Amino acid sequence: MTASALIRAEGLTVSFRGHTVLDGVRLQVDPGRIVTIVGPNGAGKSTLLKAVLGLVAADRGRVERSARTIGYVPQKLSVDRILPLSVRRFLAMAGVGSTDKASLDAGLERVGAGHVLGRQVADLSGGELQRVLLARALLRRPDLLVLDEPVGGVDMTGQAELYDLIAAVAHDEGVGVLMVSHDLHVVMAATDEVVCLNRHVCCAGHPETVSRHPEYLALFGPRAAGSLAIYTHSHDHGHSPDGSVQPLDGGHRHGPECDHG
Numbered sequence: 598m599t600a601s602a603l604i605r606a607e608g609l610t611v612s613f614r615g616h617t618v619l620d621g622v623r624l625q626v627d628p629g630r631i632v633t634i635v636g637p638n639g640a641g642k643s644t645l646l647k648a649v650l651g652l653v654a655a656d657r658g659r660v661e662r663s664a665r666t667i668g669y670v671p672q673k674l675s676v677d678r679i680l681p682l683s684v685r686r687f688l689a690m691a692g693v694g695s696t697d698k699a700s701l702d703a704g705l706e707r708v709g710a711g712h713v714l715g716r717q718v719a720d721l722s723g724g725e726l727q728r729v730l731l732a733r734a735l736l737r738r739p740d741l742l743v744l745d746e747p748v749g750g751v752d753m754t755g756q757a758e759l760y761d762l763i764a765a766v767a768h769d770e771g772v773g774v775l776m777v778s779h780d781l782h783v784v785m786a787a788t789d790e791v792v793c794l795n796r797h798v799c800c801a802g803h804p805e806t807v808s809r810h811p812e813y814l815a816l817f818g819p820r821a822a823g824s825l826a827i828y829t830h831s832h833d834h835g836h837s838p839d840g841s842v843q844p845l846d847g848g849h850r851h852g853p854e855c856d857h858g
């Protein structure tokens with residue numbers, strides 16, 4: 598583990614009413630790295646994000662947060678239609694840097710929602726709301742972004758643009774990204790590390806190595822494995838668990854890190 602980690606969890610265990618939903622999970626996000634959590638419905642992905650943010654109490658384990666500012670996009674946001682709340686007010690309340698119209702407009706423009714500043718949050722479409730939530734997270738100028746299915750409800754072209762934006766924020770600005778996503782084939786192009794979660798961490802590492810792991814294949818099947826590997830080609834090399842390139846040893850690829858805990 599590196600000393601520079603923005604967030605680090607060890608042995609994280611969370612139960613709800615005696616039912617264990619996370620069991621001994623280890624996770625780390627470094628500056629400039631995108632870590633994507635994949636796993637079936639109910640695997641504990643959202644709970645893991647909330648636990649590392651301190652929004653859900655852990656029964657056991659340790660979380661170290663050294664990030665200064667965290668931008669969080671939750672999976673769901675319920676907005677009371679009775680209370681009037683404009684997008685402008687919603688953004689201004691979120692501890693973003695400048696709250697003048699030009700800064701907020703620029704923040705919304707960045708996520709392809711430049712036209713919504715004067716609208717009511719409750720009136721936004723699903724995709725528009727998702728873009729506003731991402732804008733809100735980015736306007737805080739975070740050093741860590743925590744994104745729970747950040748492009749849910751966004752149209753296909755918009756999804757690709759937002760993933761490109763997230764990748765640029767990570768790789769060009771050095772922001773660490775911890776993300777939950779089901780969009781395997783889109784996301785994996787820019788993901789540095791995949792964590793395959795099913796209550797415990799089944800396997801973790803570079804997308805290519807995870808896509809070959811038996812527990813990943815058992816959870817997602819060969820079609821999803823193909824999606825994960827779609828951006829990789831026939832190589833004369835393999836990847837070690839940290840994503841670094843390793844020469845092939847007699848045709849054998851190095852396997853991913855795996856914790857069967």
Ligand SMILES: Nc1ncnc2c1ncn2[C@@H]1O[C@H](COP(=O)(O)OP(=O)(O)OP(=O)(O)O)[C@@H](O)[C@H]1O
Pocket residue numbers: 613614618636637638639640641642643644645
């Ligand atoms: N506050 C809560 N109280 C009781 N049970 C909960 C609570 N939050 C989550 N759970 C349960 O914990 C399990 C994991 O839920 P979680 O939302 O973390 O899964 P997920 O992997 O994000 O699922 P999905 O892909 O469907 O979003 C589920 O069985 C869920 O019902």
